[in-house]
Amino acid sequence: MFLTRFRVNTARPGARRLLSSPQVLHAAVMSSFPSLLPSNAPPPDGPRVLWRLDHTTRAEVMLYVVSPDRPDMTHLVEQAGWPAAATSSAPGWESRPYGPFLDRLSLGEQWTFRLTANPVHHIRRKADEPTKRTAHVTPVHQMGWLLQRQEQCGFRVLEKPADRRLLPGGTTHTGQPHHGDGYEFTVHDKRALSFDKSRGPAKAAGRKGAVSLVTVTFDGRLEVTDPEKLRRTLRQGIGKAKAYGCGLLTLAPLGAAG
Structure with a gap:
């Protein structure tokens, strides 16, 4: 399990499109998992991909994702992040293993x-x-x-x-x-x-x-x-x-x- 945080660049047109529709944002989140096919349904009693938007301030929106696998959010950075600031060590999102926290x-x-x-x-x-x-x-x-x-x-x-x-x-x-x-x-x-x-x-x-x-x-x-x-x-x-x-x-x- 992984807990991921992504800060949305609300000034970008792509971000406004994502924030305007939960359906569009859901599709973008699910596209962060290369092995997850659109037809795959989560097991009834197993872990699933969950996400939430936190509107911290008018200009700061955080996307949180809990998922069984580590996500690749490169496409979200390109649409709604700061792609010019992304590096290999700081790609534009943060993912941490969630299992150790759950176990404690x-x-x-x-x-x-x-x-x-x-x-x-x-x-x-x-x-x-x-x-x-x-x-x-x-x-x-x-x-x-x-x-x-x-x-x-x-x-x-x-x-x-x-x-x-x-x-x-x-x-x-x-x-x-x-x-x-x-x-x-x-x-x-x-x-x-x-x-x-x-x-x-x-x-x-x-x-x-x-x-x-x-x-x-x-x-x-x-x-x-x-x-x-x-x-x-x-x-x-x-x-x-x-x-x-x-x-x-x-x-x-x-x-x-x-």
Whole structure:
């Protein structure tokens, strides 16, 4: 396993094209692996290629990739990097073995985390209708989506001490739980994406091949409750839309960015 970081040169036209469509960027990421054919599907329980864009500032965008093999991102440097500055020792991206870090994870460790995800649920408007996958659109429900998955993913989001909570019992005035007040995490950077699977940004709703999804980013603190489950989560991702930049969970020491 490898963890790779690539800084996007947002001033380049090629970068703007990549950033405009998760489908285009997905294809570019997958092209970083010479042995991976487009028809190859990841094994159900095995490691897969995961990626995420972090918009650190308006002008700084970082691409993170977790993959079974070491990538060759020469084409991304040419399209969306600084090709004139690339050298054999500094090709324009950084890749490090990820396995040693995964192997060291142990019960009870605490980390900061970052996750960009596509929180969804299934609803039925009428009793005789099939269920339909629908995005969670409020922060409380988006947080609840992650909290529902923490046990099976091998971690627990840390709870805030009582003296740092603003609401009595961590609830709203309606008596509903307010996860943002009770737990050490936030949800931000909500993006409603609409794009075409083959031709970039979707220009018209309902166009054949158009994809619409809502993504959000979680930042917070967690504790390892099951190292093996967490290793699997870090290799396989969380939730839907993994091909479109969702699901990649990363960890960093407490006090650092996720």
